[in-house]
Amino acid sequence: MTASARVTLVVSLAIAANALAAPAGYTVLESGIALESGETWSRAGQRYRLYGVQSCLRGTAFTNKAGLKQDCGDASMAVLSAFIKDTHPACAPVARSAALTYVVCYATVAGTQLDLGTALISQGFAFAALNADGIPVNPAYAVAEQDAKGRSAGLWAFPDVQHPSVILGKATTAREPNP
Numbered sequence: 001m002t003a004s005a006r007v008t009l010v011v012s013l014a015i016a017a018n019a020l021a022a023p024a025g026y027t028v029l030e031s032g033i034a035l036e037s038g039e040t041w042s043r044a045g046q047r048y049r050l051y052g053v054q055s056c057l058r059g060t061a062f063t064n065k066a067g068l069k070q071d072c073g074d075a076s077m078a079v080l081s082a083f084i085k086d087t088h089p090a091c092a093p094v095a096r097s098a099a100l101t102y103v104v105c106y107a108t109v110a111g112t113q114l115d116l117g118t119a120l121i122s123q124g125f126a127f128a129a130l131n132a133d134g135i136p137v138n139p140a141y142a143v144a145e146q147d148a149k150g151r152s153a154g155l156w157a158f159p160d161v162q163h164p165s166v167i168l169g170k171a172t173t174a175r176e177p178n179p
Contacts, residue, residue: 026090029105033084038076038126040100051094051102052138053117054129054164055080062158075155079125083107089116118144124154130165 033043038055041048056062058073083089087107095102105116120126121144128141136142148156155161 026092028088028090029084030088035077035081037073038080038120047100048091048103049100050117050120050126051104052129052136052141053120054127055120055125056127056155056161057164057167060162060164060167062155062161064158072155072161076120076125079123079154080120083116083119087116091116117141121145122148122153124148124151124156127163127165134165 029041033041035041036047037058039050039053040055055076056072058071058077060072061069062072062075064070087109089105089107091103091105093101093103106113107116107119108114117126117138118141121128121141128136128138128145131137148154
């Protein structure tokens with residue numbers, strides 16, 4: 001290889017590395033995170049959650065096609081884990097509280113940047129989070145959820161899967177005092 005070809009190769013590799021690097025304000029999810037659910041993880045004592053995403057609740061079940069009960073939350077978490085392992089998403093904070101940082105993330109698949117929340121929801125392994133009034137936090141996620149449900153994608157393939165917001169809403173109502 002000539003000196004000129006080596007310089008061209010080094011410059012090309014540097015340009016490619018910069019093109020794949022996360023933009024300013026974004027952090028790439030790598031090793032060292034501990035998944036808590038299909039939308040929440042922690043790293044170095046800080047907790048992070050995908051903004052507008054609700055995963056299946058751990059401890060809730062669905063019946064698979066073989067007739068076996070499976071933990072719905074574990075299924076959501078396994079898919080998030082696979083997305084992280086395979087795509088190394090980059091995340092940026094959008095809101096913070098003392099205990100939690102809400103983030104938006106994108107994953108690069110075949111040179112295309114995909115919103116991680118949309119990917120999880122459209123594959124049927126997460127849901128559009130709802131606010132206290134029952135309105136989707138991110139309307140685009142609600143559209144992706146309806147599409148996934150209509151296609152029976154992911155967890156929607158199992159008729160006994162319950163939307164986690166319904167379960168959370170019932171739990172909240174049960175705790176409220178009767179007037």
